[in-house]
Amino acid sequence: MFTTQIVFVKMLLQVCFSSLHRVLAGALEKAFGWMGISDGGGRARRVAHRSTRESHIKADESEAATPKTPTPTSVNYHFTRQCNYKCGFCFHTAKTSFVLPIEEAKRGLRLLKDAGMEKINFSGGEPFLHEKGEFLGKLVQFCKEDLQLPSVSIVSNGSMIREKWFQKYGEYLDILAISCDSFEEDTNKLIGRTQGRKSHLDNLCKVRNWCREYKVAFKINSVINTFNVDEDMREHILQLCPVRWKVFQCLVIEGENAGENALREAERFVISDQQFQDFLDRHSDIACLVPESNQKMRDSYLILDEYMRFLDCTEGRKDPSKSVLDVGVENAIQFSGFDEKMFLKRGGKYTWSKADMRLEW
Template sequence: MVYLAVLVLAATLLLAIYAYRRPAQSQPPSIIPTSPNLHKEDDIVPVSVNYFFTRKCNADCKFCFHTAKTSYTLSLRKAQSGLSLLAAAGMKKINFAGGEPFLYEEYLGKLCRYCKEDLSLESVSIVSNGTKVTEKWLKVYGSAVDILAISCDSTNPETNKNIGRKDRDSGKAFDNVENLFQIKEWCQQYGIRFKLNTVVCSLNWQESMAEMVEKLDPFRWKVFQVLVVVGENENDARKRDATKFVITDAQFEDFCSRHKHLKCMIPEPNKAMKSSYLLIDEYMRFLDKGDGDEKVSDSILKVGVQKAIKQVRWDQEEFHNRGGVYDWNSAAEKTNSCAGVSKDKKLEW
């Protein structure tokens, strides 16, 4: 018995020594507390960030301003490292976009969960064309998502097809309307705020979407004026040529006036869009899609957030003017926005 006790004691000691000397397993990067005293006076705080982690898409939208110039996607760990750096610099809201983010459903889900649970961000949102959203995904990851925005530019299938909201392989136009109502129902079921995005262009500026939007009753309806970005979609030499879809400011205002009774509508003309968004590409580089050529910073993974963000122009005044900060998490009071309960025109992604 004494011999057996000695063996047990020896084995216990060996296990303890092994556990002490073994390298720690790779864990997602931890967040540095973002208390004010960690920031320098001249630091820029990236409160809200759009992360375009992929340029790959299953649609063929003709005016897309973030085209499939590469198929690159960071490893999950590197993406988490970049998000951790942004959170340490003061990021409170992240929006995942593309491309089509749901083409990488597990990757997207893990990033959402990491941002919500590990980084404790106030808001996690996604912009999607809706064709790859499933209830199965929402069951697994929906608790980590505050806002789900779906793009729809027309209630007319032929218009959607001409715009390019169709399957890249089959050429079949997306059945936007039916899909929208299904996703809205899922969002209600899983406690996610539903948002609608529409790009107004030469093919749809005379259309009325009021009846559909009223029935859909989104948390916000963001209405964008089609935007030309040099280096992405400004001529036939690019993968997309948005110049064929450009409208005048008056035409954009005409569309908005036709829908002004919908209190959920948030118009965003070109002048409000340029340089007022913080955009991060698939390499974790800040993008400046303002006037002139598109500008790209060094990756925050190489030079850090502050050096990178100061290499591009971010119009913080315009960001605040368009209401870039608002009640943006899923716990915020949910109201029937399109019924006109609020006249607040705050904007979001």
């Protein structure tokens, strides 16, 4: 009898210890399992989960460390440096007379379209100077008709434009911007925005009328400098009624309009930030005014030179990439210095197709 009781007690103790072991093991697994202390399939699953989570973190960090390739949404193609004006602050001067063969230019434009380009702006120099505007007209037609770009625009001084150009190519052009820094003829002459006895202001008004007749959106670009900073342009801008009035602060670029090898000396044209702001304040009631300080302008434009190289202006000079024709857009654009965030912040993307503007011609 006594022996039977002893056996029973031993069995009871074994059951108790077994139950206690299971309870303690479960508690320890809950407490330390996520630290990798527990055993079994649960641990394997948690280790795998932690490993996956760490992989995601590393991937995110790697993505953040690798700069995103900018999209060339809007590109300014300065296909010629030659100009018939001698504006003292010009920052894209006639350092070469080179112009790409038109088929090569078209090939580069197609590469840009395939990389995401939506808007092309042709500039110079004076873009209507080369082949009396025929080269430009063919590129404008190609970009609108073949590439189907939403927006094709030109910046010109207006002096070389003829009505027959509008008759032939006007339907393919969305926006024509004419550079005009003053509505006083003598001031334009002091700046160098003139040729011989021709009136820059007469040309401006003539081109404005052609734009209306041939359904091209009309724009004005003005560079604010020491010679025009105190001028009141409100009445003239309201009369001309451009869709946009781009107002730039005079910008100095080493090697272009400043420094040893420069063809211009822009220092005497430079104004302070406060002077520029005073000009903007005086014209703040003009709805179409689009101000661009040096800070906004320097890094927020994608500029292609005559060789189709992107120009990096971040260091205050124009450092060229390799040509998109040789290395492709994605490679070349990495060396453009382009600030895509500033491009969007300054309003670089806007309603730029004349089909969407709903203008009353």
